[in-house]
Amino acid sequence: MSRTGSRLRAVIADDEAGARAHLRALLEALRVQIVAECAGGSEVAPVVAEARPDLVCLDVRMPDLDGIEVARRLQPGPPVVFTSGYADYAAAAFEIGAADYLLKPLSPARLGEAMRRVRTHLRLTGARTGSGAGTEARPRAGAPPFPRIFIPVDDHRIALAPDAIRFVEAQGGVCVVHTDDTSYRLRTPLGRLERLLGGCGFLRTHRAYLVNLRRVRALVPWSRHVHSLLLDGGQETHVPVAKSRLAAFRGSVIWIPHAGGQRSGPGTGGESGDRGGREPGTG
Incomplete structure (x- = not known):
């Protein structure tokens, strides 16, 4: 379930211990519970899959795997808030759906605004806690009753x-x-x-x-x-x-595992589809 009315649960990732400690203190002051910390990008996906947080706070420049790539691997998953000392990566972050992008040194007021955005996102989407990378994601709930x-x-x-x-x-x-x-x-x-x-x-x-x-x-x-x-x-x-x-x-989708055998005749549906002589991405 989402945490729109209670404490948010967060995973934070930064290769600098001091930066993690500072972010942890600011988040805890905002009633955000830190469920796990990561010192490198490669640690994040398995930790998120296990902890199922409501959001992930990612540093961008980490030595093993940068935050942008980590966020891509988490999709679809919990909202991601980037924290970085560099503004150069903001466009790339928002292109992959970042909830927010904060510049260091972090401001309590600016971080509070980011948490309000996360709460609003969770409320509007009816999102459960993050499912993590590598899991089979379900379509997100929370569509309005008469969507237009x-x-x-x-x-x-x-x-x-x-x-x-x-x-x-x-x-x-x-x-x-x-x-x-x-x-x-x-x-x-x-x-x-x-x-x-x-x-x-x-x-x-x-x-x-x-x-x-x-x-x-x-x-x-x-x-x-x-x-x-x-x-x-x-x-x-x-x-x-x-x-x-x-x-x-x-x-x-409803995915039926392949059990062997051949198609029984013309018009039978299947994974192969109708290629029509076209390459992917053409229309």
């Missing part, structure tokens, strides 16, 4: 039902929302859209793609480690699935 996505267009906003969106694609500094008959360009980071749409059945399958699982027709293997999702709709569209995201995809 209001997208800014010129001086007004249009309402879309979630199922009208096939996928969202990051292109440079914008995200393109693809529907059956048109597309919309938003200056919103893909990571933020992932958090907003996760409760409506959307899954991040690649660093540049967010897919509506209800619009998936088949999982297509191009090689042992290269897969794409074939989407339904008027035009054939393949969206890539990163090797690191296959477990999350399998955990978000």
